[in-house]
Amino acid sequence: xxxxxxxxxxxxxxxxxxxxxxxxxxxxxxxxxxxxxxEQKEAPQLKRTRYLWVKIENKLTAEQQKxxxxxxxxxxxxxRAYSLKLAKQEV
Numbered sequence: 001x002x003x004x005x006x007x008x009x010x011x012x013x014x015x016x017x018x019x020x021x022x023x024x025x026x027x028x029x030x031x032x033x034x035x036x037x038x039e040q041k042e043a044p045q046l047k048r049t050r051y052l053w054v055k056i057e058n059k060l061t062a063e064q065q066k067x068x069x070x071x072x073x074x075x076x077x078x079x080r081a082y083s084l085k086l087a088k089q090e091v
Contacts, residue, residue: 032078036081049067
């Protein structure tokens, strides 16, 4: 896909930086995964849970939702990072 800024030669007056929401959320998801990977050494229950943290919560199966809720309630750094993701999505 061609960036819309390229269509206009990248010249938008008085604009220094623009952000694509999808790219920002991709970086946020990567950051959550980095936190999860670092933390899973101390909290082995985080192994094989990457999908739970990046998937949209209401699209999880009932079993996945139950596991995810348990992980979110366990006061992990990954859970705090996920809370920041939710706050970012509201912006």
